[in-house]
Amino acid sequence: MNKPLDLDSIATMKFGVGQSVPRKEDPVLVRGEGCYSDDVNLEGQLHAALVRSQYPHGMIRSIDAGVALEMEGVVAVITGQDLAEAGYGPIVSTLGFRNRDGSPMNNVARAAFATDKVRYIGDPIAMVVANTPEQARDAVEAVEVDIDPIDAVVEPSQAMSPDAPQIYDDIPQNRVVDFHYGDADAVGKAFSEAAHVTRLPIVSNRVIVASMEPRSAIAEYDADGGRWTMHMGSQGVFGMRALLAKQVLGVETDKLRIRTRHVGGSFGMKSAVYPEYVGLLHAARALGRPVKWTDTRSESFVSDTHGRAIELEASLALDEKGRFLAVKLEGFADMGAYLCHVAPMFSTLNLAKNVVSVYRTKLVEIDVAAVLTNTSPMGPYRGAGRPDANYVMERLIDTAAAEMGIDRVALRRRNHIKPAQMPYATPVETLYDSGEFTALLDKALDAADWKGFRKRRRASEKRGMLRGIGIGQYLEVTAPPVNEMGGIRFEKDGTVTIITGTLDYGQGHASAFAQVLTSRLGVPFDKINLLQGDSDELIAGGGTGGSKSIMASGAAILEASDKVIEKGRAIAAHVLEAAAADIEFSEGGFAIVGTDRTIGIMELAAKLREGMALPEDVPDSLDVSHVHESAPSAYPNGCHVAEIEIDPETGMVRIDRYVAVNDFGIIVNPMLVTGQLHGGIVQGFGQAVMERVVYDESGQFVTGSFMDYALPRAEDVPFFDFDSHSVPATTNLLGAKGCGEAGCAGSLPAIMNAIVDAVRPLGIDHVNMPATPQVLWKLIRDARDARAAQAA
Numbered sequence: 001m002n003k004p005l006d007l008d009s010i011a012t013m014k015f016g017v018g019q020s021v022p023r024k025e026d027p028v029l030v031r032g033e034g035c036y037s038d039d040v041n042l043e044g045q046l047h048a049a050l051v052r053s054q055y056p057h058g059m060i061r062s063i064d065a066g067v068a069l070e071m072e073g074v075v076a077v078i079t080g081q082d083l084a085e086a087g088y089g090p091i092v093s094t095l096g097f098r099n100r101d102g103s104p105m106n107n108v109a110r111a112a113f114a115t116d117k118v119r120y121i122g123d124p125i126a127m128v129v130a131n132t133p134e135q136a137r138d139a140v141e142a143v144e145v146d147i148d149p150i151d152a153v154v155e156p157s158q159a160m161s162p163d164a165p166q167i168y169d170d171i172p173q174n175r176v177v178d179f180h181y182g183d184a185d186a187v188g189k190a191f192s193e194a195a196h197v198t199r200l201p202i203v204s205n206r207v208i209v210a211s212m213e214p215r216s217a218i219a220e221y222d223a224d225g226g227r228w229t230m231h232m233g234s235q236g237v238f239g240m241r242a243l244l245a246k247q248v249l250g251v252e253t254d255k256l257r258i259r260t261r262h263v264g265g266s267f268g269m270k271s272a273v274y275p276e277y278v279g280l281l282h283a284a285r286a287l288g289r290p291v292k293w294t295d296t297r298s299e300s301f302v303s304d305t306h307g308r309a310i311e312l313e314a315s316l317a318l319d320e321k322g323r324f325l326a327v328k329l330e331g332f333a334d335m336g337a338y339l340c341h342v343a344p345m346f347s348t349l350n351l352a353k354n355v356v357s358v359y360r361t362k363l364v365e366i367d368v369a370a371v372l373t374n375t376s377p378m379g380p381y382r383g384a385g386r387p388d389a390n391y392v393m394e395r396l397i398d399t400a401a402a403e404m405g406i407d408r409v410a411l412r413r414r415n416h417i418k419p420a421q422m423p424y425a426t427p428v429e430t431l432y433d434s435g436e437f438t439a440l441l442d443k444a445l446d447a448a449d450w451k452g453f454r455k456r457r458r459a460s461e462k463r464g465m466l467r468g469i470g471i472g473q474y475l476e477v478t479a480p481p482v483n484e485m486g487g488i489r490f491e492k493d494g495t496v497t498i499i500t501g502t503l504d505y506g507q508g509h510a511s512a513f514a515q516v517l518t519s520r521l522g523v524p525f526d527k528i529n530l531l532q533g534d535s536d537e538l539i540a541g542g543g544t545g546g547s548k549s550i551m552a553s554g555a556a557i558l559e560a561s562d563k564v565i566e567k568g569r570a571i572a573a574h575v576l577e578a579a580a581a582d583i584e585f586s587e588g589g590f591a592i593v594g595t596d597r598t599i600g601i602m603e604l605a606a607k608l609r610e611g612m613a614l615p616e617d618v619p620d621s622l623d624v625s626h627v628h629e630s631a632p633s634a635y636p637n638g639c640h641v642a643e644i645e646i647d648p649e650t651g652m653v654r655i656d657r658y659v660a661v662n663d664f665g666i667i668v669n670p671m672l673v674t675g676q677l678h679g680g681i682v683q684g685f686g687q688a689v690m691e692r693v694v695y696d697e698s699g700q701f702v703t704g705s706f707m708d709y710a711l712p713r714a715e716d717v718p719f720f721d722f723d724s725h726s727v728p729a730t731t732n733l734l735g736a737k738g739c740g741e742a743g744c745a746g747s748l749p750a751i752m753n754a755i756v757d758a759v760r761p762l763g764i765d766h767v768n769m770p771a772t773p774q775v776l777w778k779l780i781r782d783a784r785d786a787r788a789a790q791a792a
Helices: 026-030 081-087 131-140 184-193 237-249 275-287 297-303 349-354 386-404 408-416 435-447 452-460 509-521 547-577 603-608 670-689 743-762 773-791
Strands: 046-052 058-064 074-079 122-129 144-149 175-181 194-203 217-223 227-232 255-261 293-294 310-318 324-336 365-371 466-475 484-490 497-498 527-533 583-586 589-593 597-601 624-628 637-646 655-662 722-726
Touching: 046 275, 046 297, 046 497, 058 122, 058 217, 074 131, 074 275, 074 509, 081 275, 122 131, 144 527, 144 589, 175 637, 184 310, 184 324, 184 365, 194 217, 194 255, 217 365, 217 547, 227 237, 227 275, 227 435, 237 275, 255 275, 255 743, 275 293, 293 670, 310 386, 324 386, 349 365, 349 386, 386 408, 386 466, 386 743, 408 435, 408 466, 435 466, 466 509, 466 527, 484 547, 484 589, 484 603, 497 509, 497 547, 509 547, 547 583, 547 597, 547 603, 547 624, 589 603, 597 603, 624 773, 670 743, 743 773
Parallel strands: 046 293, 227 255, 324 365, 497 527, 655 722
Antiparallel strands: 046 122, 058 144, 074 122, 175 365, 194 310, 217 227, 217 293, 310 324, 466 637, 484 497, 484 624, 583 589, 589 597, 637 655
16 A cells, blocks of 8 residues: 555556656547537526626726616616525635734735726626527617726735725735745844845736636526536645635535536636625526636636736845845735736745755745735736745855856856755755755756857847857755545446545646556556546545646555555455455555466456446445645646747847756656647746736726737747656655656746846846847947947
């Protein structure tokens, strides 16, 4: 029981752990046969559309739905007052963060639909329900909402100003939490005694999540059983059910069923409870018919949570030899107008836990005010603060190296945590179990031909181009441990179903989990199903997020498999007429020790289906329903090297070469990992050079569609070179470390360090994201003008 996988014995298995097996779900998806939330239709369903605020801030004086209710096909208009009278609870953050003085943070109790005040462009005010989507959308235009505008605040650095508009009467200075982590006195002393201090203003720009599939949901209500069913995209049905049932509906979880089928991307955004879901659940019960809603792409820009939005003053203290003494981050984290369920963790605590990265940094202090603004609420976005923290540290290191005249590679090596120091206790209460950070860096530099860069830079200069190369070394702390289900069910049709509470929204769990199962039990890969999106089937489930799924579900599958073997040994002993103690299991079969008498696990399952007679003390099934107590966080790490060219006449950035060497521990499916890295790197590139949500000073939303908001395309990036330097984790049964967020964590610093390296010869030592063509063109022009004026 509970043994790690024997990697040597499975190395030759075609579909086992370590093999690049194509995603099981792809044939269905590429044929257009997937079933996403909008593909679900129920008999007699109605359709909903939302009335949203056109003002960033204002008092609601009246809502008149009279004309809308008279329009063809309109069945109802549901307002916040209707929801309040029905007794639904508010949407609140589930985290109990505290201020530096120990007092609780100012949580926001969000009513699903605004009743007294609107607080951002897109704030839901009412829901129109009609026979068709078109009728619902038309009627939205006829709902008259009288709003008295109020001044808005959109910049987090201005939210606490004495003259800033107050978004909530009971939240002074618009501050949710005065977050502080670390020993301020010790950090202050380290800075005062430091031989050198590097300081940088760093912005992690607000971005649109822009998942391929907009949010959609359909709710139905069984009046006889007093039970709802919600079909929706999510990151985990077990957690979503708990949030909606207990927090909003005020019922036990057995009164709500959540079903999620295929999900076209999420990156953290679809993990939250949204106002639309509350309106749908209410409408389904009140009207006695299923009610469906699907977001439009333009609406999703304001209705979905946004990502990032952190403004920091980052400081690094070093001794005379360039050894790190302390790092301090202080500034503002934008929460938007309301708090999602895990706010403000991603822009406060996750910064603290990840900024240490792979370096021996003695002291850490984080001093961040999480504030409210009249903007769309913020939520977790691929990495949820982890990429931001790594980006900050890597920019500090490059800047410190330049200021102190130390080679940037040497400075990193000098401060690396060494393998001999493992397990390594960090100053932020994490314990690294494994890692070879210097060897990984060296491998990445060799793969990137670091030594040949100067020759390539000279060639670029001859063509009038600026060339730079940048390092992005990173380490992430994966999501904290939660219990996870590992169910294994032998079906009547001869297949085997894995049941787990993590949820695939593009990662390819069906293949990876099947590989784990076939490696342990020898069940044929093509006979394995995955059940993950039905809360009625689960007894536990942590959902997917924080790069923990393969560790949580993988370990749960291994432990459940051992229970299957234990049951199978007793059944096989009866079939083979031997003592259970004499039965051994290997390569998918049970055998009497020392003999050639065997029975395969699938054959044994077939005999059980046929109704084989068994003694009372022998299990009558191989099925297992197990809960794994999750292992501690793991620490995926790596080094990305980006080489870029900038056209100084246009400011355009082109990635010429890109290398990533990563330590993900034991890799279950290299092909899936490569795909995850592709996506993450491109997302990081988008944030680094083109993506930025813009509100004007009044709070109006400027970047409201893809006409105004740029996303990277395939032509914007080169082919990537990947390699591994895997050091198995010692804290989980698989030895895995997680990979889902690593692309962003490495690409943000690698690309931005490369950009700064390209323009540093012009006297530019820092560029904030996004380094758009306009930004770079102006910086380059101003730098050249300044030099010309100086020369004159």
